[in-house]
Amino acid sequence: xxxxxxxxxxxxxxxxxxxxxxxxxxxxxxxxxxxxxxxxxxxxxxxxxxxxxxxxxxxxxxxxxxxxxxxxxxxxxxxxxxxxxxxxxxxxxxxxxxxxxxxxxxxxxxxxxxxxxxxxxxxxxxxxxxxxxxxxxxxxxxxxxxxxxxxxxxxxxxxxxxxxxxxxxxxxxxxxxxxxxxxxxxxxxxxxxxxxxxxxxxxxxxxxxxxxxxxxxxxxxxxxxxxxxxxxxxxxxxxxxxxxxxxxxxxxxxxxxxxxxxxxxxxxxxxxxxxxxxxxxxxxxxxxxxxxxxxxxxxxxxxxxxxxxxxxxxxxxxxxxxxxxxxxxxxxxxxxxxxxxxxxxxxxxxxxxxxxxxxxxxxxxxxxxxxxxxxxxxxxxxxx
Numbered sequence: 364x365x366x367x368x369x370x371x372x373x374x375x376x377x378x379x380x381x382x383x384x385x386x387x388x389x390x391x392x393x394x395x396x397x398x399x400x401x402x403x404x405x406x407x408x409x410x411x412x413x414x415x416x417x418x419x420x421x422x423x424x425x426x427x428x429x430x431x432x433x434x435x436x437x438x439x440x441x442x443x444x445x446x447x448x449x450x451x452x453x454x455x456x457x458x459x460x461x462x463x464x465x466x467x468x469x470x471x472x473x474x475x476x477x478x479x480x481x482x483x484x485x486x487x488x489x490x491x492x493x494x495x496x497x498x499x500x501x502x503x504x505x506x507x508x509x510x511x512x513x514x515x516x517x518x519x520x521x522x523x524x525x526x527x528x529x530x531x532x533x534x535x536x537x538x539x540x541x542x543x544x545x546x547x548x549x550x551x552x553x554x555x556x557x558x559x560x561x562x563x564x565x566x567x568x569x570x571x572x573x574x575x576x577x578x579x580x581x582x583x584x585x586x587x588x589x590x591x592x593x594x595x596x597x598x599x600x601x602x603x604x605x606x607x608x609x610x611x612x613x614x615x616x617x618x619x620x621x622x623x624x625x626x627x628x629x630x631x632x633x634x635x636x637x638x639x640x641x642x643x644x645x646x647x648x649x650x651x652x653x654x655x656x657x658x659x660x661x662x663x664x665x666x667x668x669x670x671x672x673x674x675x676x677x678x679x680x681x682x683x684x685x686x687x688x689x690x691x692x693x694x695x696x697x698x699x700x701x702x703x704x705x706x707x708x709x710x711x712x713x714x715x716x717x718x719x720x721x722x723x724x725x726x727x728x729x730x731x732x733x734x735x736x737x738x739x740x741x742x743x744x745x746x747x
Contacts, residue, residue, distance in 0.1 A: 365415040369429045372408035376433045379405050379467070380440045383460040387444050390451060393458045402467050409433060409471055413478040427475050434475075438468030479589040507579055511587055512598075515566055516611055519544060519599055522561040527551040535615045538603045539684050539700045545600045559595050567591060605684050605702050676708035677741040679719065685735070687728035691718030698728040709737065711747045720747060 379401035386398065409430045416426035445461025523544055524531040529551060537547045548555050567588065574584035587594075681701045688695040691713045701707060701723050707730075711720040718729045719737070 365412045365426050368408050368412035368415060369426055372405055372412060373429070373433055375401055375404040375408060376437055379464070380437060383441060383444050383464055387447050387460060394460060394463065398460060398463070402463055405433070405437070406467055406470055410474050410478060413474055417479045427479070430471055431475050434468045434471035437464055437471070441465045441468065480585055504580075504583055507583060511570070512607065513610055513614070514569060515562070515591075515595055515598055516603065516607065517614060518562040518565045518569075519558065519595060520611070520615060522558045522565070523548050523553075526558050526561065527553045531615050535608065535611060536686075536697055539605075539608055539686065543600055543602055544598070548599075555599060559592075559599055562595055563592055566595065605700075608700075676710050676722070677738050677744060678706055679709045679721070679735045679737045679741060681705045681707060681730075681735055683734050685730050687721065687723060687726060687730055689728055691720075691729040693731075695729075699723065699726050701730070707735075709735075709741050709744065711745050712741075714746050716746070719744075 379398070382398050382401055386395065412426050413430055441461045441464025443461075444464060445459060448459050448461050520531050520534050523529070523534055527534075527548060529547070534544070534547055538544060544558075545555050548558055570579065570584060570588055570591070573579045574581060574588075579587070681703060684703050685701045687698045687701060689698055701721075705723070707721045707723050709719050709721050710727075712718065712732070713729075717732050719732050719735065719741070720727065721730050
């Protein structure tokens with residue numbers, strides 16, 4: 364329905380512009396009934412299309428873009444008409460078609476902002492006295508915004524998991540590098556718009572519930588709802604910060620349980636120490652909490668990883684957020700992620716020195732040498 368209203372509004376906008384040019388070139392001074400009627404129909408139908416779009420369960424952002432495009436065309440053409448009216452004699456700017464057209468365009472531009480805000484404002488009932496508050500008793504807007512970001516990312520990742528069939532934990536692992544959620548979806552030949560639409564519906568329903576219960580102040584909730592579609596599309600195409608990943612990890616990975624299969628335990632070679640002492644380090648299993656707290660991102664491993672006693676380490680700096688793997692290859696399990704610009708201890712390398720054995724937060728594993736900066740002493744380390 365909103366597409367038909369928008370198409371009708373665009374048609375009347377074209378007729379309005381053509382009528383203005385025709386009357387101006389014929390040097391007609393006074394406004395006529397038909398010109399005023401076309402201006403009214405253009406404005407009314409465009410605003411009705413916006414209203415219809417933003418009162419639907421899932422707003423259609425294409426309508427907002429379409430109304431903005433109509434407004435831009437009307438404003439540009441009527442600026443030309445206004446210049447022609449100023450140059451001609453006699454002139455009567457009180458009956459100016461150019462000024463009328465510019466006013467119609469400005470009104471349409473304003474409606475692309477006000478209509479979504481008003482639709483969101485009246486979408487939910489008035490809030491109750493209970494609110495998230497700061498220490499001074501006022502609503503904590505920063506906390507609400509942070510929780511909304513987490514809520515949006517969780518819904519996007521879960522929607523992507525449902526659409527692509529991939530595990531949500533695997534998707535989160537991919538986001539620790541330079542990949543975006545959009546890239547992860549497209550590499551699986553899935554529809555990004557379907558993921559955004561599904562996440563938009565879930566997040567919108569959650570926000571409306573929180574506003575109705577007074578968890579979020581009505582005004583801030585209105586702004587969040589009005590910008591929700593653009594916010595989700597920005598999140599799906601942008602890199603996610605390491606801090607946000609640390610917040611999401613216990614929430615996403617708590618519902619993602621890897622299947623454990625027995626594997627042969629690794630045996631340390633005599634080059635590291637004549638009598639290595641093995642310490643079994645079981646993997647840590649994230650647990651869901653009511654309030655997420657920043658933690659280092661860890662992943663469950665298939666088997667406990669033995670950690671040998673390693674002498675004479677050197678230091679290296681991590682150039683990116685870097686995966687630590689169980690074996691020196693890209694196919695092995697990810698044990699943890701080292702944040703960017705972190706200094707780590709290096710104990711050994713593989714035969715061609717493309718992978719290096721490091722220890723980070725009591726976790727020993729292999730990292731790709733392409734993404735670290737080694738100190739000079741690392742060249743003397745043994746190979747494994």
